[in-house]
Amino acid sequence: MRAFPNRIAFLLLLLTVLSSLAFLPRKAAKLYVSDYENVLGTSFEIKIAADAEPQAAQAEAAALREVDRLNKILSGYDASSEFSRWLRGGKAPVAVSPELYEVLALFEQWRVKSDGALDASAETMSKLWREAAKQNRQPSAAQLAAAVAAVHQQHYVLNAQNHTAQRTSDAPLMLNSFAKSYIMNKAAGAALATPGVSGLVVNIGGDILVRGAHAEQIRVSNPKADAENDLPVAQLQISDKTIATSGNYRRGEMIGGQWYSHIIDPRTGRPANGVISATVVADQAADAGALATALNVLPPAEGQALVAAVPGAEYMLITADGQQIESAGWKSLELPAATPIATKPATTTKDKPWDAAYEVAINLELATVEGMRVHRPFVAVWVVDAKKQPVRQIALWYNKPRWLDEMRFWYATYYDQFSAANSSISSTTSATRSPGEYTLKWDGKDDKGNLVSQGAYTVCIEVAREHGTHQLMKQEINVKKQPLHFDLPANTEVASAAVDYRKKTDDK
Numbered sequence: 001m002r003a004f005p006n007r008i009a010f011l012l013l014l015l016t017v018l019s020s021l022a023f024l025p026r027k028a029a030k031l032y033v034s035d036y037e038n039v040l041g042t043s044f045e046i047k048i049a050a051d052a053e054p055q056a057a058q059a060e061a062a063a064l065r066e067v068d069r070l071n072k073i074l075s076g077y078d079a080s081s082e083f084s085r086w087l088r089g090g091k092a093p094v095a096v097s098p099e100l101y102e103v104l105a106l107f108e109q110w111r112v113k114s115d116g117a118l119d120a121s122a123e124t125m126s127k128l129w130r131e132a133a134k135q136n137r138q139p140s141a142a143q144l145a146a147a148v149a150a151v152h153q154q155h156y157v158l159n160a161q162n163h164t165a166q167r168t169s170d171a172p173l174m175l176n177s178f179a180k181s182y183i184m185n186k187a188a189g190a191a192l193a194t195p196g197v198s199g200l201v202v203n204i205g206g207d208i209l210v211r212g213a214h215a216e217q218i219r220v221s222n223p224k225a226d227a228e229n230d231l232p233v234a235q236l237q238i239s240d241k242t243i244a245t246s247g248n249y250r251r252g253e254m255i256g257g258q259w260y261s262h263i264i265d266p267r268t269g270r271p272a273n274g275v276i277s278a279t280v281v282a283d284q285a286a287d288a289g290a291l292a293t294a295l296n297v298l299p300p301a302e303g304q305a306l307v308a309a310v311p312g313a314e315y316m317l318i319t320a321d322g323q324q325i326e327s328a329g330w331k332s333l334e335l336p337a338a339t340p341i342a343t344k345p346a347t348t349t350k351d352k353p354w355d356a357a358y359e360v361a362i363n364l365e366l367a368t369v370e371g372m373r374v375h376r377p378f379v380a381v382w383v384v385d386a387k388k389q390p391v392r393q394i395a396l397w398y399n400k401p402r403w404l405d406e407m408r409f410w411y412a413t414y415y416d417q418f419s420a421a422n423s424s425i426s427s428t429t430s431a432t433r434s435p436g437e438y439t440l441k442w443d444g445k446d447d448k449g450n451l452v453s454q455g456a457y458t459v460c461i462e463v464a465r466e467h468g469t470h471q472l473m474k475q476e477i478n479v480k481k482q483p484l485h486f487d488l489p490a491n492t493e494v495a496s497a498a499v500d501y502r503k504k505t506d507d508k
Contacts, residue, residue: 029198029213032056034399035376037368037435039064040071040180042205043376045427048197049214055196063191063202064373070183073099076123076174086165087173093157093164103175103182104165105158110177110290114306117297118290119266121151123174126264129271133253133260144269151266181244181289184209206430207244207292209285215239217335221430223249223277223318227361227441229395232428233324234279234316236333242285245429246292247277247318263296272296275317278303279429281333282313291315300325351453354444355481359504362394362459365495366436375399377465377493380410381440386456390414391446399466406464409472417447436495444479454479463493475499 029049036044046063050056075081082100096104110118125147132139139147155169184202188211191200199214210216216239219232226249236243248261252271261271278295282288287310295303300317307313307327314333317325362381368374381394390413398404404418405411442459444451461473469492477484479501488497 030056031214032060032400034060035397036064036373037366037376038370038373039067039435040183040204041077042435043203044205044373045201045203046191047201047203047214047216047427048191049199049212050194051196051198055194059191059194059197059200062194063187063200066187066190067183070099070186073097074103074175074179074183076176083175087167089167091167093159093162093166095163096165098163099186101158101163101165103179104156106178106182106286106290107175108158110294113309114290114294114298115302116152116267117265117294118177119151120173120175120177121155121169121171122264122266123172123176124150125266125269126174126262127172128269129253129260129264133255136255138255138260139269148267148269151269177293178244178286178289180204181207181209181242181285184242185285201427203427206428207242207289208238208427208429209242210238211240216427218243219428220245220279220316221277221428223247227439228428229440233318235335236281237335238281238333241281241283241312242288243279243281243429244285244288244292245277245279246296247275247430248272248296249276250430250434261296263293265297274299274320275303276320277318278315280307280313280315282310287313351455353453354451354479355454356444356451357504358479358481358501359444360442360459360477360479361500361502362440362442362461363496363498363500364438364440364461365497366438366463367490367493367495368436375466376436377463377468378403378407380407380414380460380462382410382414382460383442384413384458384460385452388458391452391457392442393417393447394440394442403466406466406470407462408470409460410462459499461488461494461497465493469493473497477501 029051032048032050032053034046046060048056048059050059073082076083078084082097086094086096107120128139128143128147150171153169155171155173157166157168184204184207188200188202188209191197192212199212201214201216202209208218215237218236218238220234222230222233246263248263251262253260261273263272265272275296278292280288280291282291291307291310291313294306295315295317298306307315314327314329316330366376376397379395379397383391385391393414404415446452456476456478458474458476463471471491471493473488473494475486475488477499483503484501486499490496
């Protein structure tokens with residue numbers, strides 16, 4: 001009996017220790033980043049906050065498996081996908097997978113909500129415009145009228161009890177408007193189910209989903225700018241939401257010298273032209289994707305009413321005439337504007353200062369294999385002067401920092417500056433790009449934000465791929481007052497590259 005008080009004391013001590021452990025700070029998760037090309041026809045980036053690299057790798061693999069699985073169900077480009085087989089399967093009711101049923105149901109719901117601005121059969125009109133563009137003409141009035149009539153009918157019937165989908169028309173269908181957002185959401189769920197993973201960011205072609213214990217800084221692309229490193233029109237901080245951007249500035253058709261958007265208004269058969277970019281933040285991924293497309297089609301007032309019906313959704317529109325229209329809660333998502341770096345002319349008296357009306361554009365197409373997902377290689381782009389001294393780092397893309405030394409020329413030039421910096425990690429939302437195609441700009445400023453002098457400079461492009469090759473490309477330019485153009489020879493990792501010294505255009 002004498003031991004009883006000792007037992008009580010021991011239990012109290014144990015409870016005290018356990019309680020103390022519960023309040024010890026948890027080791028901060030580290031962010032692991034991977035980039036791919038040719039995923040769902042565009043680029044793919046995943047950032048995973050995890051306790052250690054093995055857990056991050058496991059989560060990444062789970063996300064990619066889910067992307068592949070859902071693509072085999074929903075793709076309109078893969079003839080063997082469930083969706084493609086259903087389209088070819090005649091008019092009888094067919095039992096379909098839960099995922100295909102859900103996306104078809106979502107399309108029908110959004111067709112009604114948007115008053116026809118979203119419609120899976122808009123592909124009828126898209127095909128018509130693509131074919132006409134090959135002949136450098138617009139579709140005729142009769143062709144447009146026929147396409148509108150084909151769209152304005154019921155295309156399928158869903159039976160919730162039997163889980164069947166029945167085709168009722170022959171119009172081509174495509175699930176593009178928000179299938180990407182739907183897949184992102186499922187992929188994120190698969191990754192977050194991995195033990196040791198606390199948060200993540202999934203970016204597919206500029207549509208970005210943020211989940212878990214992570215907040216992401218997101219830059220909103222300027223639709224009138226064409227470079228990855230152009231100044232954004234807004235910077236946001238997002239957590240537990242999805243942000244999607246749709247616009248006319250990356251995909252479409254050039255007919256008779258005029259650009260026509262790939263986004264078609266199913267109600268008229270004509271490309272949308274009033275809005276050039278719509279960015280939407282929403283709790284649900286499919287809502288963000290659907291609204292971003294619909295806002296390109298609808299007049300701003302109708303778009304505003306549509307967004308207002310989705311709790312928690314916010315938007316920013318940029319119209320063709322330059323207006324920037326925001327929802328009431330948009331400003332609450334924005335980060336404070338950064339203080340601009342003061343620009344000073346070069347102090348040298350020997351050479352003329354850089355003409356601020358000019359810029360250098362670097363167009364880069366990374367090599368991809370059609371139909372095959374590949375890791376984006378490490379890429380560094382920087383400028384050195386005539387004495388081979390570093391002037392400006394323009395871009396650095398990498399997956400795992402421990403392998404940065406494989407870009408040995410950049411490493412020797414810039415690694416000390418890189419390791420000393422406390423640069424934030426951010427993402428960029430934009431209209432969907434083609435895989436592997438990027439544009440970068442140099443505005444004539446050095447790494448301190450000062451304008452350099454005119455003279456000879458060399459643009460360096462270094463590309464290193466894991467289990468691949470190492471490439472270093474250089475192009476010297478003598479910056480004066482006349483435009484210059486250089487095509488660089490392709491190699492194993494870079495399908496094409498060009499450097500232009502050019503006058504800035506008014507809209508950039």
